[in-house]
Structures are given as C-alpha cells and as structure tokens.
Amino acid sequence: MGNNVMKQRQDAGEQLKTSLGVLKMKTPISVSSGTFDLETLEFYDQNCLGAFVCKTITREPKKGNPPPRLYETEAGLINSIGLQNPGLDMFIKENLPRYREELSVPLIVSFSGSSTDEFCEMLEMLEAQEGIDGYEINISCPNVENEGIAFGTQADVVHNLVSRLKPLTKRELCIKLSPNVTDITEIAKAAEAGGATSLALINSLYGMAVDHQTGMSRIKMGVGGYTGMGIKPVALALTYKTAQVVDIPIVAMGGIYDWKDALEFIWAGASAIALGTAHFVNPLAAPEVMMGLGDYLLNNNKSMNDIKGACRFS
Amino acid sequence: MTKPQYRQRAIVQREELSEDYFILWIWDEDMGALCKPGQFYEIRALAVFEDAPTSVSIPRLFKPISIYDNQGGRIGFMIKRVGLGTNALSKLKAGDTLELIGPAGNGFPLAEDRKILLISGGAGYPPLWYLQKKLIGQNKVYWIHGGATGSDIFPCDEMWTEDGSIGRKGRACDDLENTIKEREIDLIYSCGPFGMLKEATRISEMYDIEHYSSLEAYMACGIGVCHGCTVPIGTKEDWDYLRVCKEGPVFSAKEIRWEIM
Numbered sequence: 001m002g003n004n005v006m007k008q009r010q011d012a013g014e015q016l017k018t019s020l021g022v023l024k025m026k027t028p029i030s031v032s033s034g035t036f037d038l039e040t041l042e043f044y045d046q047n048c049l050g051a052f053v054c055k056t057i058t059r060e061p062k063k064g065n066p067p068p069r070l071y072e073t074e075a076g077l078i079n080s081i082g083l084q085n086p087g088l089d090m091f092i093k094e095n096l097p098r099y100r101e102e103l104s105v106p107l108i109v110s111f112s113g114s115s116t117d118e119f120c121e122m123l124e125m126l127e128a129q130e131g132i133d134g135y136e137i138n139i140s141c142p143n144v145e146n147e148g149i150a151f152g153t154q155a156d157v158v159h160n161l162v163s164r165l166k167p168l169t170k171r172e173l174c175i176k177l178s179p180n181v182t183d184i185t186e187i188a189k190a191a192e193a194g195g196a197t198s199l200a201l202i203n204s205l206y207g208m209a210v211d212h213q214t215g216m217s218r219i220k221m222g223v224g225g226y227t228g229m230g231i232k233p234v235a236l237a238l239t240y241k242t243a244q245v246v247d248i249p250i251v252a253m254g255g256i257y258d259w260k261d262a263l264e265f266i267w268a269g270a271s272a273i274a275l276g277t278a279h280f281v282n283p284l285a286a287p288e289v290m291m292g293l294g295d296y297l298l299n300n301n302k303s304m305n306d307i308k309g310a311c312r313f314s
Numbered sequence: 315m316t317k318p319q320y321r322q323r324a325i326v327q328r329e330e331l332s333e334d335y336f337i338l339w340i341w342d343e344d345m346g347a348l349c350k351p352g353q354f355y356e357i358r359a360l361a362v363f364e365d366a367p368t369s370v371s372i373p374r375l376f377k378p379i380s381i382y383d384n385q386g387g388r389i390g391f392m393i394k395r396v397g398l399g400t401n402a403l404s405k406l407k408a409g410d411t412l413e414l415i416g417p418a419g420n421g422f423p424l425a426e427d428r429k430i431l432l433i434s435g436g437a438g439y440p441p442l443w444y445l446q447k448k449l450i451g452q453n454k455v456y457w458i459h460g461g462a463t464g465s466d467i468f469p470c471d472e473m474w475t476e477d478g479s480i481g482r483k484g485r486a487c488d489d490l491e492n493t494i495k496e497r498e499i500d501l502i503y504s505c506g507p508f509g510m511l512k513e514a515t516r517i518s519e520m521y522d523i524e525h526y527s528s529l530e531a532y533m534a535c536g537i538g539v540c541h542g543c544t545v546p547i548g549t550k551e552d553w554d555y556l557r558v559c560k561e562g563p564v565f566s567a568k569e570i571r572w573e574i575m
Binding site for chain 2: 055066067068071084229277283
C-alpha cells in the first residue's frame with residue numbers, strides 16, 4: 001500500500017465516526033446480539049467495530065430451547081435459541097472480565113428481564129461493574145406481570161419500563177425493538193419519551209419452515225426468528241419510518257450483508273448499523289463493510305452525517 | 315486448544331468415491347499440524363455474490379464437514395451429497411477455492427493398548443478413517459460399517475447393507491453384542507445416524523464399555539457463538555444444552571440424553 005492509500009484510509013477513518021446518544025463510535029459498525037463473540041475476533045482486527053454487543057443475558061441461567069434450533073431457509077436463517085445464557089451472576093463473574101481484557105472497542109451489554117423490577121435489578125447490578133459502555137434492552141421477551149405478553153408489543157409498557165431504567169444509568173440506553181408489532185413507530189416514540197438514548201431495530205421477524213414431504217416443522221418449537229437477507233426490505237422500511245418520528249439515533253439491523261446494504265440503512269436514517277446473520281455467511285463481513293463504507297465516503301467526499309437520513313424520492 | 319481460523323484454500327484434488335460420495339483435498343501444512351481426529355471444518359465454496367439476484371436461492375451458510383484424512387497437511391473432506399449445501403460442494407473441482415473455518419471441535423480422545431470397536435453408518439464413516447490411522451499399532455482395532463446400499467460402503471472389517479447388496483444384510487448394530495463379547499471390546503468410537511448411535515449406546519451401557527460418539531447438527535457459526543447446534547448432555551437429572559461445535563462433536567455416549575433428543 002502506498003502512502004497516499006494509507007493517508008486515504010486514515011481520512012476514511014475520520015469520516016466513519018458516528019455517535020449514539022452517549023456513545024462515540026469509531027465506525028458505524030456494530031454486531032447483532034447472539035451472532036458474534038470473542039471467537040469471531042480471531043478472524044480480524046476488532047478495530048473495524050464501533051461497538052461490541054454481547055449475547056442477551058437474563059437474570060437466571062437459561063437452558064434454551066430444544067433442538068433443532070436452526071434452519072437455513074429462503075434468503076436467510078430461522079433460529080430458535082431461546083436465549084440460552086449463563087445468567088447475570090455468571091456473566092459478571094466470568095464473561096465480563098474476559099470482555100474487559102480482550103475488547104478494545106466499547107462493550108454494550110444486552111439483557112432481558114421477565115418483569116420491570118427484574119430489568120431494574122439487572123441494570124443496577126451491571127451499573128456496579130466497570131468496563132461497560134452501554135446497554136441494549138431486549139424487550140422481545142414475555143412479561144410475567146402482563147400475562148406473558150412481550151414487553152415490546154405495548155407502547156405504555158415500554159414507556160414505563162424505560163422511564164424506570166433511565167434514572168439508574170448515565171450509560172448508553174439502547175432499546176431493541178421487535179418488528180412483530182402493529183406499529184413500530186408508536187413503540188419507538190414511547191421508548192424515546194421514556195428516556196432511551198438510542199434505538200436498535202429490527203429484532204428477528206417471525207419465521208417458520210416445514211418439511212413439505214413429512215409435514216415436520218424444521219424447528220422444534222415451530223415458530224422461530226427469521227433473519228438474514230430476506231428481511232432487509234422490511235428492516236429498511238421500519239428504519240426509515242422510525243427515523244421519521246424520533247430524534248434519538250438508530251442502530252439499524254436486518255439482512256445487512258455488505259457495505260452497500262449498510263449505506264442503504266444510513267440513507268434511510270440509521271446512525272449505525274449492526275451485522276448479524278452476515279457473520280455466518282461471510283466471516284470477514286465487518287472489515288469488508290468498513291473498507292467499503294470508508295471508500296464510498298472518501299470517494300464522494302461525504303461524512304456519515306451528510307448521508308444519514310438523506311434518502312431522496314425525486 | 316487452537317481457536318478456529320478462517321482460511322481460503324485451493325482444492326488440489328477431487329476424488330469420486332461412489333454415486334453419493336466424493337472427497338475434496340486441500341493442502342496446508344500449518345493447518346495439518348493443528349488437526350486432530352474427530353475435529354471438523356466449516357466449509358463452503360467461495361462464490362462471488364455481488365449483484366447476483368440468483369444468489370437468493372443459493373445456500374450461503376458454511377457446512378460442518380469432518381476431517382476424513384490428514385497426511386501431513388494434505389487434508390481431505392469426504393462428503394455425501396444430501397442437500398443444497400453439499401450439492402454445491404459436489405460441483406467443485408481441482409483449482410476451485412474453498413472457504414474454511416477450523417479446525418473446530420474437541421476431537422476424539424486417543425487410546426493405547428485397548429481392544430477397540432469402531433462403528434459407523436453412512437456419512438459417519440469419514441471421521442473414523444482419520445481416527446483409526448492414529449489408533450492402529452497401539453491398539454487392536456475392529457471396524458464395523460453399515461449403510462442403506464452398496465453406495466454407502468467403504469473399506470472396513472465388517473460391512474452391512476440394508477438391501478444386502480454388499481456384506482451382511484441388516485444394520486451395523488445387528489450383531490454388535492456378539493462382536494463385543496467375542497473380541498472382548500473395551501472401548502467404542504461411533505459416528506452415524508441418530509438411531510444407530512442410540513442403539514450402540516444402549517448396548518455399550520449394557521456391557522459398561524467406554525464409548526465416545528461423534529454427533530452432527532445443523533450449524534450457523536461453527537465456532538461456539540450462536541448456540542444453534544446444541545444437544546442435551548449430562549446425567550438424567552442434571553443436563554445442559556452443550557454446543558456440538560465447541561464442547562463436541564465428540565461426547566461420552568452415556569452422557570448424551572438420547573431420550574429427549
């Protein structure tokens with residue numbers, strides 16, 4: 001690489017900077033919870049990432065769903081993991097020290113509770129820990145106080161939850177929204193009004209696959225979460241619609257495989273993007289997206305802010 | 315243990331075994347030095363997807379394939395055509411590029427001075443080939459292999475086919491008890507279809523014989539991240555879903571909770 005190219009890369013580095021409500025990111029590239037971990041970082045230099053999001057943690061350990069949990073389907077993947085995780089105590093004791101030691105990029109802890117009180121308890125326990133830059137609040141889980149209806153499906157419940165969490169932290173408070181709702185913009189507005197500093201969307205869509213010969217569901221639990229290439233148009237539309245109604249930054253995800261996909265989401269209003277299923281399809285997706293985005297911004301003499309939400313219709 | 319690495323390597327040779335099976339050989343001395351029997355690679359044909367609308371129907375996930383052989387870095391993957399992913403692999407020829415993530419998984423524990431039985435069915439054959447090369451010499455080894463038809467049969471000591479076209483008619487486990495008694499077997503390694511492994515475990519439990527089984531599962535990441543490939547492992551009262559790609563693919567057979575799989 002010649003000196004000019006190296007200089008260009010550094011300039012691109014400047015142009016790739018972005019920020020969420022609190023968190024400053026060196027690149028707009030984050031990772032979708034549960035698709036990425038320290039093992040993936042064996043493949044490349046982690047500095048292409050603007051943030052690292054861990055797999056969702058619950059208060060108590062979760063065994064997860066019975067297998068089969070995965071099926072590769074049309075243009076994507078159906079999964080039904082069931083939030084298998086070691087629980088918060090074990091996470092704080094074992095995972096967090098490893099993250100602190102091995103990560104040089106900001107750590108966002110994704111967690112989920114079964115009641116508003118439990119969400120608050122978990123946040124307080126995490127606040128007592130160093131080396132955490134923010135939280136991704138996974139509200140796609142059943143609320144035991146509300147007949148098991150998922151937190152993320154009701155605007156008033158989301159508003160109440162976020163209002164309770166907000167006074168407990170000065171760190172990034174990113175609420176992850178489910179697309180499996182009547183109107184995602186109502187949920188987004190409720191999260192913002194409650195004090196969210198950013199939004200992450202979209203979580204997986206409902207998905208199912210059946211063996212046409214035998215009638216057997218490909219996934220043991222029947223309905224799973226559909227991710228990957230096939231959900232990109234849906235994710236893009238919901239990113240655009242949400243960006244129209246909130247002022248807080250959006251981390252967009254859903255079928256982003258390469259830098260061109262990433263750019264589409266930024267045009268539609270995202271401040272950052274996350275790669276998920278892409279990691280399983282292209283282990284080098286993150287550094288390739290960084291290079292591609294950097295080249296695009298540099299060649300067109302634009303910054304992230306210039307294109308964010310600047311999607312045109314004529 | 316070495317952490318799985320991502321590589322792109324040219325296929326140096328392609329070998330046709332039967333109607334359904336073929337071998338892809340690659341060459342990498344460094345990788346060869348890291349591999350152990352029972353480990354696997356996630357592999358995929360390198361394809362350029364850019365601006366190809368047809369790519370929507372192309373399977374894009376890597377497929378977990380056991381290491382069939384490792385001759386000082388000449389690494390072979392013996393593959394059965396079963397679905398879209400392995401069919402795509404079957405179209406590759408020498409000179410084409412494979413993407414690989416590995417070596418992954420724990421591998422078989424090796425042994426010395428034992429009377430060993432290897433038992434495999436169909437596409438469960440490949441990892442045992444690499445294993446027996448490491449066992450022969452230090453152990454007495456007897457290998458039973460079964461398949462649906464002659465096309466599933468490869469070199470071993472005792473062959474079974476369900477259609478009776480090669481070897482004995484029936485399934486690999488049909489005469490297992492006699493073999494265990496006659497040969498005073500004290501260690502079993504198995505790989506193959508679920509039903510065969512379950513039956514082999516029932517019999518090894520009956521005779522209280524140490525038994526290791528290599529399992530297969532649908533996988534996305536292959537490196538322990540996504541928790542998509544788990545199986546129930548532990549005692550009847552206390553078990554957890556462990557990852558085939560990381561804690562496995564080889565498990566102590568008596569710890570596999572077959573009854574809830």
